[in-house]
Amino acid sequence: MPDIHDEDSYEPHPKPGVSHLDYAGEQGMAVEQETLVERDPVKREEARSLWGDAWRDLRGRPIFLISAVLILLLVVMAIFPWAFTDTDPRKADLVNDYLRRPNWGDVFGGGWFGYDAQGRSIYARVIYGARASITVGIFVTAAVTVLGGLTGMVAGYFGGAVDAVVSRITDIFFGIPLLLGALVLLNAFATRTVWSVVIALGVLGWTQIARVMRGAVLTVKQADFVVAGRALGAGTGRLMFRHILPNAIAPVIVVATIALGGYIATEATLSFLGIGLQDPTISWGIDISSAQKVIRTAPYVLFFPAAALSVTVLAFIMLGDAVRDALDPKLR
């Protein structure tokens, strides 16, 4: 760290009209400087922003790297399933493939994970099932974050009567059990696609985010730096989005990422119950549901879609944890 000395020798520039500067403070910085340099030798000269720093921090976290790689893989799988398998997941050969056991030698082949009770390739179905899960997870989360985030922000920031009305509405929605509500709502759709599931879960799921956001905004709103912003003449938009939101968003992101896993699980549950996605859509939940009939004789039929579901949920929860830590500069 050769530039410590550089910092040490910093002399305030004498300016006309400015007589002398506080020498004491300068010395203070020199003392503190050593700590600063020690703490972030790489970052110090780069231009910095909250998200940039968070990103730099995340790159060094194994938990993040593992979950990010997994999620990336799942997303690619969801978009380009054919890149992972050339077997048609809907092709059923009851004669030859009925409950055929996994063939471990057939890596990436149709028989790798075995075949289900309809003679369909389990490997191909696990690959193609990612699309439904990831779509539901990401879009429901996006919907509830925007809807809940805005609601919570408005309630927390404006307070008073606005808060009272918005919070009561939130409470009403909060009172509806997610699964039960989704069952009722989905029954109203004639044909159920991924998008009907997204709408149903989005309409019912935003309250948790709204509550978290409202609480965070209420706390941050009190902080002196928000008062300082008001004292400078900052408008509502600036206070909300520059001061309050970045300081209130961390718990929302954590809750949202963890909830994302939950929505994927809920979609699977709904499909399992037969009220979520329907054939011909391919979903892990549907496959888990159909696997239960043969669980004694062919447990692998249940195992692979269930494992895919668990890994996906876990990956998003781990990502949530890593992101929370990275977004809090104080923890660095």
Added chain:
Amino acid sequence: MNTAVDTAKREREAPYEGPLLDVRDLHVEFVTRDGVAKAVNGVDYSVSAGETLAVLGESGSGKSVTAQAIMGILDMPPARIPRGEIRFRGRDMLTMGKEERRKIRGQKIAMIFQDALSALNPVLSVGYQLGEMFRAHRGVSRAEAREKAVELMERVRIPAAKQRVNDYPHQFSGGMRQRIMIAMALALEPDLIIADEPTTALDVTVQAQVMDLLAELQAEYNMGLILITHDLGVVADVADKIAVMYAGRIVETAPVHELYARPAHPYTRGLLDSIPRLDQKGQELYAIKGLPPNLLRIPPGCAFNPRCPRAQDVCRAEVPDLFPVTEEDGTPLEGRGSACFFWKETLHDR
């Protein structure tokens, strides 16, 4: 309060001669993500019955950590005590069994915290919390415990104690809560009280009341008192002797009058000089330059050297011991010590 049993017990323990509490070469470290923070680096001090030792220091000086080590309330890990002795009535508390130590804590040594509101349990009435001390340690009945609680509250001069005994902590004002904390500390008639910034959170007019009460009760029970504070004014009012701490070490010890009249360490002197004085009105205040050191990276040599106007090469190379301080002719000054190579110059410079 002074039942026959208590008195007998006191007398039985009385024969021990010497200081009540004797801390020797105490080291405390905290393991953090960024490295090991050396919070206390070889502290020695002692307190006798009826004596008030003030430990003066800024945040990060190690004054509170030392007290927490004495009380045995440090979280270990992240804290650890690599070296040192804490002798209470001659017995090292760091080596004794957990159960034995627990008995000393609370019964023999009690602590008063800065923030009374968070130190009291908000969901229990103060009467219950005070009475609990007797029920747990003395095994008295519920009714008796309540009576004792009222008695204690009267002792710390809480008005209408009988009516307020069932009130909850938040129903009391800051000053009253601090009185309840004092009552709690006094409940089992400890030999030593450690008060960590007891009046910092209070208003000046209330500060005076609480400090007076504490001093009075100390004299009445002949307790030892360790007063931890950053406030030079509070120290001057009540202390017998002072230990000034900086970066985990004691840099100066002295009887209170001498310290203020003739400091022998540049840090103490700097602190005294930076108090605004009447004749300095309109002038720049004296300010110790720089900042207290980061405990992860204490400067080599004397920790104060980067901020010290007297620093020489020796100060950057060697850690000064706590040298005994004497008059110019060599007459020893009792109880005085300074961890400065240039204590002579500092002392006689005035």
Added chain:
Amino acid sequence: MTANGASALGAAVPEEAAFTQEVPRGEPILEVRDLIKHFPLTQGVLFKKRVGAVKAVDGVSFDLMQGETLGIVGESGCGKSTLAKVLMNLEPATGGSVRYKGEEISRLSGAALKAVRRNIQMVFQDPYTSLNPRMTVGDIIGEPYEIHPEVAPKGDRRKAVQDLLDVVGLNPEYINRYPHQFSGGQRQRIGIARGLALKPEIIICDEPVSALDVSVQAQVINLLEQLQGEFNLSYMFIAHDLSIVRHISDRVGVMYLGKMVEVGSDAEIYDHATHPYTQALLSAVPVPDPAARESRDRIVLTGDVPSPANPPSGCRFRTRCWKAQQRCEVEVPLLAAPSWLDGAASHDSACHFAAEREIGQAGQSGQAGESGQGGTE
């Protein structure tokens, strides 16, 4: 600050140009008259019912002179911080007036309020919460320029921020650091730099050093004094540390339970206090001199400060005052120079029986009121 407030004022909304005139040194730049701030106490969740009010500031009047430092002292709950918030227009005043350069500013909103904000800024108590932890130092100090783009053109802002860092004694290269990388004293310097960015004329300092270490307090006090000279600032300096207030202030106001009880020059307040509360407050301050331990004559007040939701009638200090008489219960003492006093004792004091303290008498149930009859009406 509602929109109604502004439209009700109509033509009275001052033009921005009105604030550019210079106020001669020693003339009032801020005139506060009968300022009131009550926080309503309500019950119920959806349908709120008003059940009372916390009278945090209850009829406070004073002038802040151009170029001076007015110290405001008082204990917690006396309303000094609320006063700062109302003066900053962060809380709407319940009543009374605040005039800046002769213009009423307590009911402004919108652009007019924004213009006033350029001229009155604030330094906060807690350097750990007053800086947005998600923003770099450069963004924090530069934010005033984004809100008031007319002060510094876009291209000059980085330079302006670096100059400000330099002025408050911080290395301009620290511009990309986050607040948590600084110590308390350094963060307070950042807060001061932000306050200076818009080149205000008045800075309200709300306990600016009480969260700092003793050895760092003096550095920040020196910085504030130096900046006052350089930028011709008027300070309102709110603190509970009486010795620091004395050091920095030209005049001092003492507050108790929402009222200003005594105002005067620093010498008048510290050496010739005539209000019993001021006397008690001064006597209670721990003196860093053990020699004074025995000789001190401390007035130990009994009891606590009454609740501001239900303050005592008449004089608010009477419940703890050793001079209190029947009259104090019924008649609110006005803040004015008592006619029966002269010399340094003759400064504004809101007591029916205002008198300098005679050492040895205080604490007894004194009867200093013989000459005091009819003095304050």
